[in-house]
Amino acid sequence: MATKLEHFPESLGTPLQRYLDYLKNERGYSRHTLSSYQRTLSNLAQFLYSQEVLLWRAVSSETLKLWVLEFRKAQLKPASIQAKISSAKGLFKFLLQKQITQTDPSELLTAPKSGRALPKNLAVDEMNLLLSFVPETTIEYRDKAILELFYSSGLRLSELATLTLSSIDLDDKQVRVLGKGNKERVLPVGRMSIQALKDWLKYRSEFNKHQIDALFISKLGNPISIRQIDQRLKHWAQHQGVHDVVHPHKLRHSFASHMLESSGDLRAVQELLGHQNLSTTQIYTHLDYQHLASVYDSAHPRAKKK
Numbered sequence: 001m002a003t004k005l006e007h008f009p010e011s012l013g014t015p016l017q018r019y020l021d022y023l024k025n026e027r028g029y030s031r032h033t034l035s036s037y038q039r040t041l042s043n044l045a046q047f048l049y050s051q052e053v054l055l056w057r058a059v060s061s062e063t064l065k066l067w068v069l070e071f072r073k074a075q076l077k078p079a080s081i082q083a084k085i086s087s088a089k090g091l092f093k094f095l096l097q098k099q100i101t102q103t104d105p106s107e108l109l110t111a112p113k114s115g116r117a118l119p120k121n122l123a124v125d126e127m128n129l130l131l132s133f134v135p136e137t138t139i140e141y142r143d144k145a146i147l148e149l150f151y152s153s154g155l156r157l158s159e160l161a162t163l164t165l166s167s168i169d170l171d172d173k174q175v176r177v178l179g180k181g182n183k184e185r186v187l188p189v190g191r192m193s194i195q196a197l198k199d200w201l202k203y204r205s206e207f208n209k210h211q212i213d214a215l216f217i218s219k220l221g222n223p224i225s226i227r228q229i230d231q232r233l234k235h236w237a238q239h240q241g242v243h244d245v246v247h248p249h250k251l252r253h254s255f256a257s258h259m260l261e262s263s264g265d266l267r268a269v270q271e272l273l274g275h276q277n278l279s280t281t282q283i284y285t286h287l288d289y290q291h292l293a294s295v296y297d298s299a300h301p302r303a304k305k306k
Contacts, residue, residue: 012045019041041088061108067088068084089107092107142217152255155175216229252273
């Protein structure tokens with residue numbers, strides 16, 4: 001658990017709280033992301049306090065390197081250290097903009113390189129298997145609509161969980177979602193997903209005990225939670241005989257890799273996913289290359305093994 005900010009001298013705690021408020025109110029970061037930032041930056045403030053550094057403008061690059069060294073000694077994974085350094089860089093950029101510091105001591109801070117983990121996705125046949133069940137009960141109609149919409153539009157879990165009735169336009173076959181940083185985007189919805197949504201809306205009133213506007217509702221009449229969605233996906237993967245572990249983000253990865261494999265249009269996939277930077281989307285080109293490489297190895301006369 002993060003150290004409470006009031007435990008620090010005001011000279012450290014107050015600017016840090018201003019930054020966290022900025023991330024929450026202006027950048028629209030989620031509770032989970034904010035919690036991660038607070039843990040990391042509270043740890044940094046605690047380290048500075050232990051080093052008798054009581055002002056952010058007094059922090060040196062050498063002090064920050066000692067802080068990072070603690071994580072190396074603890075044998076944290078490179079990706080975890082990179083995330084912590086990124087949090088610190090964001091803080092010092094903010095402090096510099098607000099003229100709380102005159103220099104940015106994190107500018108030259110580097111983390112150990114880590115191999116880039118490729119996102120795992122389901123094959124098209126596995127996706128078809130997962131989505132092939134015929135719903136019979138109200139909860140199954142809801143689950144069918146959730147799974148179809150996930151794969152149809154490549155939504156993030158948080159985006160899907162917060163959809164309302166007004167988010168969906170069945171006539172124009174599109175969904176309006178609020179993504180990271182409160183950025184809105186409009187996405188196309190496929191034919192199978194539209195039909196699944198229409199079917200669910202016929203039965204939705206059975207769950208809507210509190211007359212709420214959420215698109216997907218639990219049996220108790222509340223907006224369906226992120227945890228419930230994850231549990232239902234795991235249920236259907238097991239029920240349908242999909243042997244791979246299925247979670248919401250895997251459906252998003254599957255959407256991205258299948259779209260890129262079919263279209264080859266990286267920019268379009270970037271827009272659909274809501275990625276701010278193309279480099280984030282480019283990881284899917286590695287997946288596509290793996291597919292092409294396997295086809296080449298099996299088909300090219302000079303590549304076949306003896």
